[in-house]
Amino acid sequence: MNAHVSMAANQTTMPLPPITPQWLGQVAYEPTLEAMRHFTQTREVHTPDAVWVLEHPAVYTRGLAADLAHGPHPEANAQHTRIPVIQVERGGQITYHGPGQVVVYPLIDLTRRAIKVRAFVHLLEQAVIDLLDQYSVSAQRRLGAPGVYVNAAKIAALGLRVRRGCTLHGVSLNVDMDLSPFSSIHPCGVVGLAVTQTRALGIQANAQTLGMALAHHIIEALEQSHA
Numbered sequence: 001m002n003a004h005v006s007m008a009a010n011q012t013t014m015p016l017p018p019i020t021p022q023w024l025g026q027v028a029y030e031p032t033l034e035a036m037r038h039f040t041q042t043r044e045v046h047t048p049d050a051v052w053v054l055e056h057p058a059v060y061t062r063g064l065a066a067d068l069a070h071g072p073h074p075e076a077n078a079q080h081t082r083i084p085v086i087q088v089e090r091g092g093q094i095t096y097h098g099p100g101q102v103v104v105y106p107l108i109d110l111t112r113r114a115i116k117v118r119a120f121v122h123l124l125e126q127a128v129i130d131l132l133d134q135y136s137v138s139a140q141r142r143l144g145a146p147g148v149y150v151n152a153a154k155i156a157a158l159g160l161r162v163r164r165g166c167t168l169h170g171v172s173l174n175v176d177m178d179l180s181p182f183s184s185i186h187p188c189g190v191v192g193l194a195v196t197q198t199r200a201l202g203i204q205a206n207a208q209t210l211g212m213a214l215a216h217h218i219i220e221a222l223e224q225s226h227a
Contacts (some may be wrong), residue, residue, distance in 0.1 A: 093189030100177025111165030
């Protein structure tokens, strides 16, 4: 067998180090972004994947192709003009992060796991759907609009960037938060999009509990895909 072929096969079939999710508490957005970039830029072929679970203080983030027409709109609520707006390299439009929303950042070497980007998006969405199903909440995808929805209201948003075959950014789940800052934007670039959260659906678990559970769903799906 050709040596190069043999080495490539071994990369995708050899056991990978287990992933242990990390709860980081509430962390400012920009230092987290820089930490993700540094981790991805400096990781090597055998660097274990990581999953970070955390909350952010109030912040709007815009994706690479975000249309400024989607906000924030100061006329909606003047208080929201004090929320910083950060341009980032992920896909998607504008979204909001804030306390009471859990964010899961899976920093995964997709090449090593032989996972395509679209399949990884599907995996993240399914992890949210499976988590909510544990609480008897039926959630769905929406064709052409990445994320997870309950009764047409968005409960989880996704945004990814892939560098050298490795992912940055991730998925946010609304848990028990002030949803009003969403009213000053068109969430994910959709005019009039309703948003909801787990507390409104009768789920009493807090952000840390749900975030760590979501992380474990993601890790389990990754392990199954590599089996």
